[in-house]
Amino acid sequence: MNERTERTRRRSSQSATIRDVAARAGVSPMTVSRVINRESTVKEETRALVEQAIAELNYAPNPAARSLAGSAPFRIGLLYDNPSTGYLSEFLVGALDESSRTGSQIVIEKCAEPELAGATLARLLKTGVDGLILPPPLCESQTVLAEVKAAGAAAVAVAPGMASSDMATIRIDNEAAAFELTQHLLALGHKRFGFIKGHPNQTVSQQRMDGFMTALKAAGIPQEDVRVEQGYFTYRSGLEAAERLLNAKDRPTAVFAANDDMAAATAGLAHRLGLDVPGDVSIVGFDDTSIAANIWPALTTVHQPIAAMARAAVDLVLEEIRRHRDGTGEPRQLMHPHTLIVRDSAGPAPT
Amino acid sequence: MNERTERTRRRSSQSATIRDVAARAGVSPMTVSRVINRESTVKEETRALVEQAIAELNYAPNPAARSLAGSAPFRIGLLYDNPSTGYLSEFLVGALDESSRTGSQIVIEKCAEPELAGATLARLLKTGVDGLILPPPLCESQTVLAEVKAAGAAAVAVAPGMASSDMATIRIDNEAAAFELTQHLLALGHKRFGFIKGHPNQTVSQQRMDGFMTALKAAGIPQEDVRVEQGYFTYRSGLEAAERLLNAKDRPTAVFAANDDMAAATAGLAHRLGLDVPGDVSIVGFDDTSIAANIWPALTTVHQPIAAMARAAVDLVLEEIRRHRDGTGEPRQLMHPHTLIVRDSAGPAPT
DNA sequence: CCTCCACATGTTAGCGCTAACAAGTCAGGG
DNA sequence: CCCTGACTTGTTAGCGCTAACATGTGGAGG
Numbered sequence: 001m002n003e004r005t006e007r008t009r010r011r012s013s014q015s016a017t018i019r020d021v022a023a024r025a026g027v028s029p030m031t032v033s034r035v036i037n038r039e040s041t042v043k044e045e046t047r048a049l050v051e052q053a054i055a056e057l058n059y060a061p062n063p064a065a066r067s068l069a070g071s072a073p074f075r076i077g078l079l080y081d082n083p084s085t086g087y088l089s090e091f092l093v094g095a096l097d098e099s100s101r102t103g104s105q106i107v108i109e110k111c112a113e114p115e116l117a118g119a120t121l122a123r124l125l126k127t128g129v130d131g132l133i134l135p136p137p138l139c140e141s142q143t144v145l146a147e148v149k150a151a152g153a154a155a156v157a158v159a160p161g162m163a164s165s166d167m168a169t170i171r172i173d174n175e176a177a178a179f180e181l182t183q184h185l186l187a188l189g190h191k192r193f194g195f196i197k198g199h200p201n202q203t204v205s206q207q208r209m210d211g212f213m214t215a216l217k218a219a220g221i222p223q224e225d226v227r228v229e230q231g232y233f234t235y236r237s238g239l240e241a242a243e244r245l246l247n248a249k250d251r252p253t254a255v256f257a258a259n260d261d262m263a264a265a266t267a268g269l270a271h272r273l274g275l276d277v278p279g280d281v282s283i284v285g286f287d288d289t290s291i292a293a294n295i296w297p298a299l300t301t302v303h304q305p306i307a308a309m310a311r312a313a314v315d316l317v318l319e320e321i322r323r324h325r326d327g328t329g330e331p332r333q334l335m336h337p338h339t340l341i342v343r344d345s346a347g348p349a350p351t
Numbered sequence: 352m353n354e355r356t357e358r359t360r361r362r363s364s365q366s367a368t369i370r371d372v373a374a375r376a377g378v379s380p381m382t383v384s385r386v387i388n389r390e391s392t393v394k395e396e397t398r399a400l401v402e403q404a405i406a407e408l409n410y411a412p413n414p415a416a417r418s419l420a421g422s423a424p425f426r427i428g429l430l431y432d433n434p435s436t437g438y439l440s441e442f443l444v445g446a447l448d449e450s451s452r453t454g455s456q457i458v459i460e461k462c463a464e465p466e467l468a469g470a471t472l473a474r475l476l477k478t479g480v481d482g483l484i485l486p487p488p489l490c491e492s493q494t495v496l497a498e499v500k501a502a503g504a505a506a507v508a509v510a511p512g513m514a515s516s517d518m519a520t521i522r523i524d525n526e527a528a529a530f531e532l533t534q535h536l537l538a539l540g541h542k543r544f545g546f547i548k549g550h551p552n553q554t555v556s557q558q559r560m561d562g563f564m565t566a567l568k569a570a571g572i573p574q575e576d577v578r579v580e581q582g583y584f585t586y587r588s589g590l591e592a593a594e595r596l597l598n599a600k601d602r603p604t605a606v607f608a609a610n611d612d613m614a615a616a617t618a619g620l621a622h623r624l625g626l627d628v629p630g631d632v633s634i635v636g637f638d639d640t641s642i643a644a645n646i647w648p649a650l651t652t653v654h655q656p657i658a659a660m661a662r663a664a665v666d667l668v669l670e671e672i673r674r675h676r677d678g679t680g681e682p683r684q685l686m687h688p689h690t691l692i693v694r695d696s697a698g699p700a701p702t
Numbered sequence: 703c704c705t706c707c708a709c710a711t712g713t714t715a716g717c718g719c720t721a722a723c724a725a726g727t728c729a730g731g732g
Numbered sequence: 733c734c735c736t737g738a739c740t741t742g743t744t745a746g747c748g749c750t751a752a753c754a755t756g757t758g759g760a761g762g
Contacts, residue, residue: 018749018750027711027712028711028712028713029748029749029750030712030713030749030750031711031712033749033750034710034711034750036749037750041709041711042711043710046710061748061749062748063415064414064418064419064747064748064749065419065717065748066748066750067415067717067749068415068416068419068718068719068747068748068749069716069717069748069749069750069751070717070751075366086437086440088440088443088444089437089440089443092443092444092447093443093459096443096447096457096458105411105414105456106447107411108444108447108448110444124409129366234645235645235647236647239647261645265647268619268647271619271620271622271623272622272623274623274625290437291642294586295586295615295619296590296616296619368717368718368719369718369719370718370719378741378742379741379742379743380718380742381719381720381742382740382741384719384720385720385740385741387719392739392740392741393740393741394739394740394741397740397741413717413718413719415717415719416717416718416719417718417719417720418719418747419717419718419719419720419746419749420718420719420720420721420746421719421721421747
């Protein structure tokens, strides 16, 4: 009964196929498929027969064939702009890991000009990605969000400031994290503070400042001992803001920068001005990107679980794709835990 | 003759297929397949036509179908250790781009302990990757190389020091690049030099120093005006080496660090010591990773086309996999061009 | 006794791609 | 002018699986 004669095979015979199982169990391949997929319409007796055949042949379904034949979603667009150094690499590692596990494919697209985001996105969507992952800062670009909404695309925003009713999101609690980090500075005895804000376009900038301010207020630090400077999340902008902070006559003893790059810039400038870090000035960052551990002194910062969030983003976008197809349910809003990372850039306030 | 009528389709029309591309290019699907697989039997003209159609439709081959239909390799293992900040992200972007173009799938695996490299690699190979990409520093780990050779696996080493008879490689000419960069310093009038070496395990460390030394010798700089310190490619090691260089009584006016991280550390220390960069001391790096442009002053360095090399690595590993199957030919050794990037960290020698 | 219908299983036709072979095309040699 | 063979392109069949439809059961109801 060997229907699989040499002639019909192209590859050196490998593992058993669904037909081998079907033949052995004396049923059709379709019935085997139903057993595999746990469909309820198979008689208990038949199922047992098939399951025995499966066990005997040590059969495992071929995932490639399943995804081909079925309607499993598999292309995910990842639109990135220019996240800070190190963020992207960690993000990609996480995302790729998960995509290979789930058998989905990731299509990366750089989108340098925010104005072009709409066009890039439209092209991606038109040419067949099933869903989108939007890491920061695109997850908050109005152009992008509007386009996604208009297209009715399945999408996940990673690390936006807020939940969204249109889109699944994965975030950390920026305000709480900033609050904790500020408390750490307060516990070290600091009384005069500087804060370097993030890009005004991104909600997280405000949230981080809110957490900072709330902690200071709770500790009774007066407004005049707090100086806030505008930054834009870049090293360069951090440098400029730090110049204004560190050259002020009542120099703060602790500077909270809204991300690591700006904190690194502040540390660099402090050294240039002959200040010891953390002896003369304590500096903290945010995100725990690779620069944080790689400069001297290593930055005290808040760890954002980027890889885990990327992994979750892949799962979530697959879920979103299914949800969009079925037209049911609400987009999920996930919150990931953050961690305070104490390193060497913040120490006791100078006396 | 639109053969793809609605009736024949099962999915809501999604991404372009090989037939869409074929139709648009006016060829058969098979020809498109040949183009995708970089087979040599396609006329240049036809290839261009097909490639244009691919670009227009933003087509990417379906990996599931490929793995089902043929023996097309499609899983590529990317074993990474801990390359310097920013390197990985650029590498991944390039590699992913090409992998999506060729429909191959990249499986990333971190391999922190060099001793565990062997085990990690064995596991990867067993679970069905068809070939391996080894970025630095793993591309020179003896353990890894021995394991790869023993397994007879198809592999590509990216940025190793030397060509190899066992393995395809993609490199830049480190010695020539270091030579050019040193000539740049000489042209600026520098006479006393410092050099921070890279990790002694990596051949490129020696090559970069060789290029440096050759240029100095050619310019007639005496040995006693050149000070060499050992570094390990990390920020921290650069800092320690820089301390020895910049605190010396005959402080060099120009420091060549074997990578950007160490150059950044040197710049940081210089500032801490109250030295102006480049007024008092010029500093150059190597690699042009993201840190180079993001510190102040921006580093004069050598640009290594990381993304292009990663893209090439994907193509080359696919080629290697085929070569291994056919048992023919020699592994190719590719050399990519480097570029001198002049920024602000090197200036005229102080008088 | 026949209809109707729920239930269990089989059949058909692809999913998107490529191996193997077939067939055209064009050069030069007989 | 046809033949040969190198080169390029097309055709056919099927990879392993499953959606959609078709078919065969058997028992309840008329």
